[in-house]
Amino acid sequence: MDTMRDRFVTTTTELLDEDPRLAVVLAEISCDGFRAAARAHPGRVVNVGIREQLLIGAGAGMALTGMRPVIHTFASFLVERPFEQVKLDLGHQAAGAVLVSAGASYDWPAGGFTHMSPGDIALLDTLDGWTVHVPGHPDEAEALLRHAVVGEDRVYVRLSLQSNSLGRPVTGEGFLTVRRGSAGVVVAVGPMLDNVLAATEGLDVTVLYATTVRPFDADGLREAVGAGATADVVVVEPCLAGTSAGAAGDALVALPHRVLGLGVARAELRRYGRLEEHLTAHGLDPRGLRTRIDAFLRP
Secondary structure, three states: OOOHHHHHHHHHHHHHHHOOOEEEEEOOOOOHHHHHHHHHOOOOEEEOOOOHHHHHHHHHHHHHOOOEEEEEEEHHHHHHOOHHHHHHHHHHOOOOEEEEEEOOOOOOHHHOHHHOOOOHHHHHOOOOOEEEEOOOOHHHHHHHHHHHHOOOOEEEEEOOOOOOOOOOOOOOOOOEEEEOOOOOEEEEEHHHHHHHHHHOOOOOOEEEEEOEEEOOOHHHHHHHHOOOOOEEEEEEEEEEOOOOHHHHHHHOOOOOEEEEEEEEOOOOOOOOOOHHHHHHHOOOOHHHHHHHHHHHHOO
C-alpha cells in the first residue's frame, strides 16, 4: 500500500493537470516526487529551498493573485517554524491556501525533536477560520485533498505514515459512526481508529471516526451521546493530548459530561526509537488505550 504522502504527490500531480489555478509550493521536501509536474507546469511548481517563512509568504502571494496554493513540508516546518507567516500572510490577509504536512507527531523519530510536531493542530486552534483534516488512510488523504483544493478557505491536511488498515468514505464533513454502544463515546481521530477499535473490543461504547476535526462535529457528538444522565466521552488523537477535548466539552456544555483527552504527552521522549515505540510510550497502543479507557468509564 502506498503512504499518505505518496498519494498526496500523485493526486496533486493529477490536480495540476485538471485545474489551471492550482500551484504547489515546496521547501525541498518531496521535490523528487514533483519533478515531472514541474516540467509539465513550469511556474506552478515552485521550490523555495529550505526557507519555510518564504514558503508561506510565497504561497500567500499566489493566493492573493487568485491562485490556489498547495503548500507542503514537514509539519514542524509548515506550522511551527513559520507560524508568524501563517498567522499574518494567510490569516490576517484572508488568503486561502491548503497546507499539507508530512511527519505528523513522530513519524521519523530518527530526525529528532526538530521533526516532531504533536502541537500543530493546537497551534492552529489559536487562529480563526481553519479547516483541519486528519486522514487515517491514503484513500482518505486523497478524498480530503480533492475536497480541500476546490475551495477558497484555509485548510490544513495532516498526513502520517501511521495508517488504518481500511479507508472509509469521508467527505470532509462530520464524524462517521463505526460502532454503537450505550456506556460512553470514544472519538477516534484519523490513524488512531484501528487501535481504538482493538482497545474497545467487547466494551459497550459508541466509536465515532473523525477525519475532519475543525470544524468539530458538535451535532454528531451530541447525537451519539443521546439523552443519558451523564455523557462520558474519550477523544483519542494522534497529536497533543487534549487538543480536541475543549471542543468536545463545548459541544456538550448543556449536558452533564466528562471528557478524557488521550494523545501525545507533553513530556519529551529523548530516546527516539521507532514510531511504534512512541505509540506505546504515549499509551496510544491498544493495550495502553484499553487501560485508560476502562479506568475512565469504570471509576
